[in-house]
Amino acid sequence: METRSVRFRTEHRTQNVLRWIFAGIIGLALVLLILFGWFSPVYVADESMVPTLEKGDTVFYDRLYKHFYDLKRGDMVAFRDAEGNLLIKRVVALSGESIEAKDGILIIDGRYGLDEHRYTPTAPLDISRTRVPEGKVFVLSDDRNFGEDSRNRGIGCLDTESILGVVRVRIRKFTIFTQEP
DSSP states (O other): OOOHHHHHHHHHHHHHHHHHHHHHHHHHHHHHHIIIIIEEEEEOOSSTTTTTSOTTOEEEEESSHHHHSOOOTTOEEEEEOTTSOEEEEEEEEOTTOEEEEETTEEEETTTEEEEGGGTOTTOOOOEEEEEOOTTEEEEEOSSTTOOOSTTSTTTOSEEGGGEEEEEEEETTTTEEOOOOO
């Protein structure tokens, strides 16, 4: 015959096990929601973002960032080109700004210069003066030798609505990307 205390302990143990299982399922669901709902993984398939990202890196881009904040110069953004390929590029000029490059120096609105030598010291970057239309941004590869960016007619100035998200985390050589100075 089973006593009341033995029955109580058995029921209590079962409830604890069920409580832990339920908490584990909720925790796993939250992790999956964050990893694949808020952040999305991307495999870097080319070397266009060297030295920042290398071929074979896996990065996560933040899908929600663009809905709450304005894009900034220096953000790395993920988007799809006309053929559906997922690309990652760096925002160098914002809506309404003019951009040009002479002798490896990016000039924005005739006054703001970015030193291009820290990206690709061998690339002689020259871009004729271009005005970025409203609602668009001008993006470049960190390896300026790659032309699959806003210099390419197929991509041109990128519509901010077509941006999937802002790159925030690299897995290999773990890095959290924040705003550049």
